[in-house]
Amino acid sequence: MNLIIMGPPGAGKGTQSRRLGEHLAVPVISTGEMLRDEIKRKTTLGAQAKRHMDKGELIPDSLMIGVIEERLKRSDCARGFILDGFPRTVAQADALHKMLGENGSSLEHAVSLAVPNDELLKRLSGRRTCRDCGAMYHIIFDPPTNAGLCNKCNGELYQRDDDYEDIISSRLEVYESQTSPLLDYYRGHRQLLEVDGIGGRDDVLARILKRLGISQS
Ligand code: ADP
Ligand code: ADP
Ligand code: ZN
Numbered sequence: 305m306n307l308i309i310m311g312p313p314g315a316g317k318g319t320q321s322r323r324l325g326e327h328l329a330v331p332v333i334s335t336g337e338m339l340r341d342e343i344k345r346k347t348t349l350g351a352q353a354k355r356h357m358d359k360g361e362l363i364p365d366s367l368m369i370g371v372i373e374e375r376l377k378r379s380d381c382a383r384g385f386i387l388d389g390f391p392r393t394v395a396q397a398d399a400l401h402k403m404l405g406e407n408g409s410s411l412e413h414a415v416s417l418a419v420p421n422d423e424l425l426k427r428l429s430g431r432r433t434c435r436d437c438g439a440m441y442h443i444i445f446d447p448p449t450n451a452g453l454c455n456k457c458n459g460e461l462y463q464r465d466d467d468y469e470d471i472i473s474s475r476l477e478v479y480e481s482q483t484s485p486l487l488d489y490y491r492g493h494r495q496l497l498e499v500d501g502i503g504g505r506d507d508v509l510a511r512i513l514k515r516l517g518i519s520q521s
Contacts, residue, residue: 305330305516306409308387308400310486311417312479313472314424314431315501316508318440320417321388323509327518330384333375335368335392337438340464344435358465360474362392362482369399376403392483397490414490415512417501421476428472432461446505 305328309321318334325332339357342350349367356363372390375381391397404410419427430443432452436459441448448454452461466475490496497515501508513520 305384305413306404306411307385307516308391308411308414309417310414310483310490311501312419312421312424312483313475314427315417315419316427316505317388317417318438319505320501320509320512321386322439323505324512325386327509327513328384328386330386331380332386332388333372333381333390334388334438335372335390336388338371338375339363340438358471360466360471360478362478365393365395365399368392369396372396372400373403391486394485394489397486411495413497413516414486414495415497415499415515416487416490417499417508419501423502424476425469425472428467429469431464431467433464433467434459435462436460 307324309317309324311317318336321332321334339350339353343354343357344350349371352367353363362368368390372387376385387400391400400411427442427445430445432441432443432448433439434441434454434457437454437457439454439456440446441454441461448461453459454461465471487496487498497512499508499511499515510520
């Protein structure tokens with residue numbers, strides 16, 4: 305199954321796509337994580353991306369589309385994939401459609417998680433991310449067992465540079481202006497599944513599976 309998980313920053317895309325990936329046994333491709341990894345490895349792409357990410361802006365479509373095009377060619381995507389954080393613009397959605405079409409493939413669904421802004425602010429300002437494996441926690445809603453350390457790999461938890469209040473508000477504006485038009489785009493293609501992202505993470509996962517017509521066993 306080829307899926308995209310959409311939603312504003314903090315809606316739970318990463319949290320839910322990791323769980324869905326395990327459930328469906330397909331790779332999860334998170335563009336945010338890929339870019340943070342490029343920054344960590346001090347690559348040229350990382351340096352270019354960081355300039356935009358630190359301001360809460362999107363990185364240019366041409367860069368992002370190139371990265372995804374390479375990633376989707378890898379053999380692990382043959383049985384399906386979940387895209388977390390891509391596409392974020394209509395140009396990216398068009399490019400994805402073309403890439404898949406050229407391989408005789410297509411997107412099954414675009415799942416969009418709906419969460420109001422006041423909740424997004426709480427989620428993002430309390431988010432802590434593992435430097436080593438990218439797992440996300442929340443200081444109140446999902447604290448790690450040992451303060452400051454990842455449950456999965458014992459890596460250090462940190463607050464992302466873009467998870468501070470002034471940058472969060474820019475990211476929410478960027479979502480409204482550049483990414484939310486994709487809701488109509490996928491609605492028009494009859495691929496949009498809008499899911500309420502409020503409530504516990506198990507409830508949200510159950511809602512997504514139900515909308516996808518997958519039994520939760
Ligand atoms: P969140 O999940 O909190 O919305 P991400 O980790 O997905 O954040 O993305 C972090 C940043 O990486 C974005 O603010 C943007 O600068 C950059 N980024 C990630 N995906 C894309 C994309 N598809 N197009 C452009 N920029 C992207
Ligand atoms: P996104 O990838 O859309 O930016 P994340 O999955 O990283 O969102 O979640 C943002 C923050 O909210 C994280 O700190 C995460 O632990 C927390 N979170 C995720 N899902 C829920 C939920 N259902 N209820 C409360 N907090 C959540
Ligand atoms: Zn970790």
